[in-house]
Amino acid sequence: MRVDHDELLVPAKGKGTYEITNEVQEKIDKSGVRNGTVTIFVRHTSCSLTLMENAAPAARRDLERFFEKLVPEDADYEHDDEGSDDSTSHIRMVLTRTSETIPIVDGKMQLGTWQGIFLFEHRRASHRRRIQLTIMGE
Amino acid sequence: MRVDHDELLVPAKGKGTYEITNEVQEKIDKSGVRNGTVTIFVRHTSCSLTLMENAAPAARRDLERFFEKLVPEDADYEHDDEGSDDSTSHIRMVLTRTSETIPIVDGKMQLGTWQGIFLFEHRRASHRRRIQLTIMGE
């Protein structure tokens, strides 16, 4: 058993979902761990992580529209130091995920057929997002 | 330290919550790991995982009704290839959980008194759902 750490840098160009499934798998391939888990951890509070249907972009657009309505930018927030997407970003992050742990069997993440891993960016501006990967196993 | 993988198949008969606490504990008993963690990972994007109060079925009915209102089937979704429960299923999945990691001490999951583990099915139709378990420890 061992622990490998690695990092993904994701260039997010404003609000939306950005698939990182292949990038995570490549890091697992590089580590050589065949049997264990990968923990994906987003090091931010204004973007988050989600697994999502990866075949139909329309499903992701519905998801993004849902969050625009559920946590609208034009509601009456107290915290808006960084603009109208400030508190909404944190709340959308809380409603989704920061860490996911995914099993690795025979060197491959055990994702279902339609599961993709996505960075969910909640800020309007572009950001280079840091995702920590911890690969544990043998 | 070692890693054991196992799988649960859960026959879900339409929307609702299905308790899997005992089934997960049985897989831990079988693995013989006394001290570590179990990672529970749902391999789907139209059902999810949640911990929930396991004594009062009324609490679960309130939860299910809440999600019917928060993410209604009759909203105006772009993605409905598989019916009116298509985009709602994915959004409900995103709002809940896909993976949970639970400590194992002396061979038992360290759940609180009222915590049960549930598959949260978001589809109307019956499905046999696949849940991957990774038991890590000694």
Place this chain on the structure above:
Amino acid sequence: MRVDHDELLVPAKGKGTYEITNEVQEKIDKSGVRNGTVTIFVRHTSCSLTLMENAAPAARRDLERFFEKLVPEDADYEHDDEGSDDSTSHIRMVLTRTSETIPIVDGKMQLGTWQGIFLFEHRRASHRRRIQLTIMGE
């Protein structure tokens, strides 16, 4: 590789967010694990876990107000054995998190600059909350 278990007891004085970042780091320091992960697991169904912006208290007040509106106490719930905060507590827990796994590198959790770890209490009354920590690594 080894597994250490520990526990945090958090005195929550009613609804709100309570930061536990330093307390978790102290347990990691005590364990001596330099390289691995910590899994934080809340053993309750009426409070939960969240990562959140830890510098601006206004951001946390916006978060708390958002949940008061999204899952109001005065909606028509079937389950209210323990008062008007009964079903709302469980639903707010489901919408947030019960477990988080955070990488440890060189003895430190790899949190981003603004990330704090918080217990999110959903009950009006005071409770002493139990959080299980599992530190895995070398």
